[in-house]
Amino acid sequence: xxxxxxxxxxxxxxxxxxxxxxxxxxxxxxxxxxxxxxxxxxxxxxxxxxxxxxxxxxxxxxxxxxxxxxxxxxxxxxxxxxxxxxxxxxxxxxxxxxxxxxxxxxxxxxxxxxxxxxxxxxxxxxxxxxxxxxxxxxxxxxxxxxxxxxxx
Numbered sequence: 001x002x003x004x005x006x007x008x009x010x011x012x013x014x015x016x017x018x019x020x021x022x023x024x025x026x027x028x029x030x031x032x033x034x035x036x037x038x039x040x041x042x043x044x045x046x047x048x049x050x051x052x053x054x055x056x057x058x059x060x061x062x063x064x065x066x067x068x069x070x071x072x073x074x075x076x077x078x079x080x081x082x083x084x085x086x087x088x089x090x091x092x093x094x095x096x097x098x099x100x101x102x103x104x105x106x107x108x109x110x111x112x113x114x115x116x117x118x119x120x121x122x123x124x125x126x127x128x129x130x131x132x133x134x135x136x137x138x139x140x141x142x143x144x145x146x147x148x149x150x151x152x
Contacts (some may be wrong), residue, residue: 031055032063032071040078042085083123086115 018032119127
């Protein structure tokens with residue numbers, strides 16, 4: 001019941017979500033903002049798009065393919081933050097294994113391996129296996145003949 005004694009009976013009806021369905025620009029901007037925010041919080045595209053008020057994964061992918069550099073930069077940062085969340089979960093899980101003697105360490109190892117793999121893919125600069133080295137400078141080489149000159 002509301003404060004004035006009336007009952008709250010407002011029902012929001014969401015239209016069916018279909019790939020390619022027209023969505024008003026203001027709604028699209030709000031949904032993209034929510035999608036990027038929730039991605040940064042660690043949610044997957046599938047779980048976000050499973051919410052009734054969010055567009056389908058196909059629509060999100062279409063929006064991202066047509067997005068300007070600012071939106072793409074925000075999305076890339078959100079994916080990096082999502083990877084950091086997975087990395088933090090690895091540390092939390094390892095602490096939990098040490099603190100909880102009845103926790104199966106093999107199950108925890110499998111979970112940590114999955115989280116580490118995800119973190120490395122989503123935040124490769126921080127958790128990736130690849131090491132990049134940038135070398136600058138000049139290289140000078142002298143060619144030395146391998147075979148002696150033929151006489152005669």
